Amino acid sequence: MTPQFADATDSAIPVHVIEEGAQDAWANDRPPRVQAWVRANGFTGALGWHLLIPGDDGAPAAVLAGYGTAAARARGRFHLAAMAATLPEGTYRIASGLPESDTETEALGWLLSGYAFARYKAQEAGKARLVAPEGTDAARLQTIAAGECLTRDLINTPASDMGPEALDQAARDLAADFGAAVTVTAxxxxxxQNLPLIHTVGRAAAQAPRLIDMRWGDAGPALTLVGKGVCFDTGGLNLKPGASMGLMKKDMGGAATVLGLARMIMALKLPLRLRVLIPAVENSVAGNSFRPGDILTARNGKTVEINNTDAEGRLVLADALTLGAEDSPDLMISMATLTGAARVAVGPDLAPFYTDDDAMAQAVSDAAAQVADPVWRMPFWEPYEKMIEPGIADLDNAPSGGFAGSITAALFLRRFAGDTPYTHFDIYGWNPTPAPARPKGGVGQGARALLDALPQVLGL
Known part of the structure; x- marks a missing residue:
């Protein structure tokens, strides 16, 4: 269930947000017993610390939420969500102290603190419900939270229940909710239908590979989202070691993220024409697996030498990008859990992205800072183009040497986008350690930044 804001009520418990060192200034205007309580508990307004203030009946009458210093807050995000997850069940409202610039982000974080993945086991989510702060667009925030929760649920579901068929059905269910059209080629x-790389990567699996094609909207600029839907990745004949295979249910994180973003776009009725393309496959091992050394021909006629079957994501995306570019959209964006090199470069919390459009890059970066969805621009570095040219084919799917792996993968994908304005996100899609508003597990990256940037980028 997607977390919702609580209805406004006079009984909602007030939350006072206190910056570090400002506790005395707040307490001086309160009754002596409150002043004594704050002093006796040593509350200082330090970030991450909250204090319940009891009423005459012993029940919580107010909450002080430590908001630390600007420097401390810069080292994290969704600070009130950490408190929300541990507060007693009840309805709360922000009464004072929260900077206006932080209100929407903190309200969204509070909402997301109520997320729990409970498909297989009952899970306790935060039960402290928040009244939407004054001045926030509550409906928009709830829509964003619903898109993020969809992404998380899809990633968290193991391949036993989230193979190509189930991902196909998830797209159909989403389309049905918003009147979108879906066609599937399997x-x-x-x-x-000349989608040979998608077929080649997925043909060894028990469930047939497929290309999911969803369309919504009949007016406005055209936006195409392409999401990597590798529902499980064994590595193919270049088999991954067990330790590397353990998280491969999340290798469809790009597909999950574009579906979450698509849900936000459709629910908010953005005035654009949306297309979502998801190559949904499982990279498995069987007698008909594709092999190292094979040379494959893509939809656009380019030949690709296979030097590692574990670099399969860029192959399925190649056909989808070529198909998407044939429509000449105003903007095409791919999202994929594509390379370990991206994690080495920027870690799990940052989503690196690539674009040749400086205005697009600036809009996304500005939006990311505004909505606490961190991204980092990486270069389509032209001198590395020769690294993906093996000599006996047009392209190499896995250049030797190990250098610049995320960049060379992005350069590979750009070869299939044609002249279409194109941006690529190399996301991780997983939160390895619990954090405020982000439990361990699947997580969306870049979608909220894109949602915020799209009006500027597409002139909506």
């Missing part, structure tokens, strides 16, 4: 029909 199995050998991929070859008939």
């Amino acid at each position: 199995g050998d029909d991929l070859l008939a």
